[in-house]
Amino acid sequence: GQQVMQIPQYQHVQEGEDFTTYCNSSTTLSNIQWYKQRPGGHPVFLIQLVKSGEVKKQKRLTFQFGEAKKNSSLHITATQTTDVGTYFCAVSISGSARQLTFGSGTQLTVLP
Amino acid sequence: DAGVIQSPRHEVTEMGQEVTLRCKPISGHDYLFWYRQTMMRGLELLIYFNNNVPIDDSGMPEDRFSAKMPNASFSTLKIQPSEPRDSAVYFCASSSSVADKYFGPGTRLTVT
Numbered sequence: 001g002q003q004v005m006q007i008p009q010y011q012h013v014q015e016g017e018d019f020t021t022y023c024n025s026s027t028t029l030s031n032i033q034w035y036k037q038r039p040g041g042h043p044v045f046l047i048q049l050v051k052s053g054e055v056k057k058q059k060r061l062t063f064q065f066g067e068a069k070k071n072s073s074l075h076i077t078a079t080q081t082t083d084v085g086t087y088f089c090a091v092s093i094s095g096s097a098r099q100l101t102f103g104s105g106t107q108l109t110v111l112p
Numbered sequence: 113d114a115g116v117i118q119s120p121r122h123e124v125t126e127m128g129q130e131v132t133l134r135c136k137p138i139s140g141h142d143y144l145f146w147y148r149q150t151m152m153r154g155l156e157l158l159i160y161f162n163n164n165v166p167i168d169d170s171g172m173p174e175d176r177f178s179a180k181m182p183n184a185s186f187s188t189l190k191i192q193p194s195e196p197r198d199s200a201v202y203f204c205a206s207s208s209s210v211a212d213k214y215f216g217p218g219t220r221l222t223v224t
Contacts, residue, residue, distance in 0.1 A: 033212075042203055043155070045212035088155065099168060102155040 003027075006090050006103030014111050019076040023089035030092045032072045033100065034063060038085040046074075079110045092107035116216035118204050124222045130192040133219045136185055137206030145213065146179055146189050147203040155203075159188065194223045 005024045013019050016100045023032065031050045035043040047056055049065035049072060062075045076083055086107045091101040117136040137144045145160040153183040159169040164181045172179070176195070191198055199217055201220050205213040 042215040042218050043205075043213075044215070048212070090155075099160075100157065104154050 004089065004101055004103045006089055006106055008106055010102065010107050010109070012109045012111060013079050015081060016078050019079050019083070019089050019108055020073055021089075021108075022071065022073050023091070023103050024071045025091055027070070029069045029072075032065060032092075033090045034072075034074050035088045035090060035102075036085050037088065037105070041085075043088060076108075079108070081110050081112055084108060084110050116204055116206050116214050118202075118216035120219060120220075120221050121217060122220045125194055126224055127195055128193045129223075130190065131194045131198075131221060131223075132203050133204075133221070135187045135189070135190075135204030135216060137187070137204070138208075138214055139169065139185065141206035141208040142184070143207040143213075144181060144187050145205040145207070146187070147205060147215075148200045149203060149218075150200045157187070160207070177206040191221075194221075196223045199223050 086105040
């Protein structure tokens with residue numbers, strides 16, 4: 001079956017430090033989505049990447065899709081305590097964004 | 113917009129009992145998804161509907177699980193009989209586009 005690896009599993013950073021989570025697939029992806037889930041909350045859609053080498057920014061968040069469409073990253077610049085949560089990638093290889101496989105997530109803790 | 117509505121928010125039941133989870137998607141969304149989240153298995157897609165028709169139920173664990181969508185504004189996920197290993201947070205999500213999914217607050221199910 002489709003395998004997607006997300007690393008690291010946990011990350012503790014001091015407020016103001018940068019943070020990056022990576023999502024890697026063994027197969028070429030059709031698209032990739034990123035979600036954030038606050039503790040006790042539900043996943044919230046952040047962004048979708050479709051094109052090879054695509055880079056998108058949302059304020060302090062930068063999302064990249066690899067040239068080979070097999071990996072992606074989410075980078076947060078100058079973390080804030082509001083960034084706390086688990087960040088998931090969700091991938092599709094079939095071209096159907098409906099059938100997503102979620103990564104295991106990276107749980108981010110930001111220390112004040 | 114109230115977002116995706118799920119009920120109940122918490123359910124505690126004894127093994128062998130029937131459990132029914134309910135979801136009201138965002139009005140106008142024609143896709144509805146049921147996910148299950150556990151520490152061990154992460155976020156798993158159980159089933160999804162398009163225009164009230166089940167499209168893919170390959171994620172449904174076994175025959176004890178069933179889902180229905182009698183109309184565009186209501187869906188149920190039923191477990192009968194329930195088992196302790198069914199304990200999880202069950203999310204309903206809806207979508208009208210290729211991109212973002214809107215998740216409900218989830219139902220935390222505990223089967224004792």
